Amino acid sequence: MYIPAHFAVPDAEALHRMIREHPLGILIANTPGGLDANHIPFELTPDEGEHGTLRAHVARSNPVWQEVKDGDEVMVVFRGEEAYVSPTWFPSKHEFHKQVPTWNYKVVHLHGKIRIRDDERFVRGMVARLTRTHEASLPKPWKMSDAPADYIDTMLKAIVGIEIEVTRITGKFKLSQNRELRDRLSLGEALKAQGDIAMGQATLDAIGETKA
Template identity: 45%
Template sequence: MYVPPAFREDDLAALHGTMREARLANLVTATAEGLIATPLPLFLAPEEGPYGTLYGHLARANPQWKLPPAGDAMALFIGPEAYVSPAFYPAKREHGKVVPTWNYLAVHAYGPAEFFEDADRLLEVVTRLTNLHEQRRAEPWAVTDAPAEFIRAQLKGIVGLRLPITRIEGKRKMSQNRNAADRAGVAAGLAASDQPADRAVAALIPG
């Protein structure tokens, strides 16, 4: 990922925050048959390793886990993102030398992909993922709400993923390269949008 110095995000807590909020990641591996990518919900175990460890699962029928990766795998997380119109900039009215761009948060986490089939480990991963995404519901569903025999049968259809992070890159592109007036214009323009993602980006633009 190309990361100009103005947009580099090195704070591990901030990187982990973006990863948690993204909820869905893309797991990418390079194999002898070419690149393979799978969208996956992942959870982060920050206490495991210097940068944390990611866990998730794939369908057993997915060939990605069967093909040995050439080097590290990569998990891509995208946070809030929004199109930035040149019309937002006061500079447009002053001299017109402005172009469209995109504001976004992105984190790329790299490490060796480890796949496992142990039923107990799979049950732990599925339970943690379920609890993570059900916790905001008024009446959360739990894995134990389903018959144990049914869950055990379902586990046979998936394979677990463990990805210890050995390298991590973060990019926080939020108009930091514009002057204060232009940043204020972008924030105001996005805050007035009817798109929730635009408004989320507006709140992240520095004053």
């Protein structure tokens, strides 16, 4: 991934936070049939291993778990907020007319070595943790014990666990950090005004981070 210096994210915690907030990753693997991409919700354990560990599961009917071998190199991409940026939102455009449209976004790439975990204990624990995490904000969280035990057993047999030892993590938060302060402020407010609240706030937050 091409990362100009002003869009680089050296803060590992900021990258981990984005993954927690946007856990649906794209698992990219080089299989016998060519490059393959699967969209999977991941669990990140940042303090396990040198750069963290990712865990997830795929359907047993998904051939990817049989097409990769333990130790194969894979990449997982996580995408956060994104939005189109109009040059009309920059005050400098109206003064100098030297702005063009662009797209702002937040992405994190993780490279690592995959391991297939086809065992019931692994997938049961992982599914339980994912469930607790993503049900926590609901008024009445669902839990695995809400369903009949034999039904859960059947569902768990239909999935296969995967584990990725992260060997490299990079992030790119393209939030117009290379533009004038007045343009960045205007952009943040314009995005919020049109309903891109998260991206607008991320743009404004990045101003304080740059100053710091």
